[in-house]
Amino acid sequence: MRLSELADEHLLTRLLAGDEESFTVLFHRHQQRIFRFSLEMSGSSSIAEEVTQEVFLGILNGDVRHDPERGRLSSLLMGVARNQVLRLIRKDSRYAEDLVGDERPGNGAGDALSELTNRELVESVKRAVLSLPPNYREVAAMCDLEEMDYAEAAEVLGCPIGTVRSRLHRARAMLADKLRPKTPSPSRSVA
């Protein structure tokens, strides 16, 4: 069986015994989601990089100890990432505003105007997501952006599935409100 086919638990055991290749496989399996989630939560590349590094350092240090009976390793890693990112956001609240500069390159397809429009839309949604309170932002990031199912999100957050559902419902409603085009009030339009 190839290493890439091994379950997380086996890779973890092997890497703790000193197998570098197992570490590499485990890192590649989880790094992107941890990085993206941290970026979606903070809007800051530097925070996302720090969180990603800290999560995997925690594994190497033995600070991140996985008990399969208490959940999946992927949930544990996301939980550690969540705690780290919330700590860093609280520590430096300016990151809540530092989001527009973190643009992603376009895919090169389509004409320039539609590309620009799409990027503007994406940036406005990013702003809206980042303006959500953290407990709503995290469920939107996990369930809608990272496509985690409710059960895994509940595992990461340590709350019932029903709480995830209701927070996500509320988060979507808040986002819809923030993204709705603002119409001028009737009194002003008349004037």
Next chain:
Amino acid sequence: MTENNEIEPIPTELVSLRDSMRAVQPPASIEQALLREFRSRQEARRPSRGWRFGWAAVLAMATLVVAVLVLRPGPQPPEAVESAEQTLATDYIPIGYGQPLYPEEFVQVVRISVPRSEMVQFGLPLAPDAGPDRVMADVVVGEDGIARAIRFVE
């Protein structure tokens, strides 16, 4: 269909953001830094040459003692030959490659039956008339489930 769709579909704006994030990757520098850290830790954990030679000397001495006791000619004390109780044939022998045990690490000792020929792998003599084909062994298993040491029981 996932559970995510049970409340209501994901708003299209979020789908745009999600799609724009799909290709986002952490910089390669993170992996490089972690691999450096991983290697330096492995290097620090690896026993020094002197340590290994020390263990080799202890193991050789233990082997010699066992060999002398097992193979020495002349009548054996009855209790040493015919005791129904199993006695320890060796001390614990570290099993290579794994990380060393931490002082407060929780370990389990599991008694298993192994082919007598396995003793050769640990530098122990295998006398032609040593006895049954299989021998009992105690294996020390660390918290991570990896075997760290073994001792043979006669």
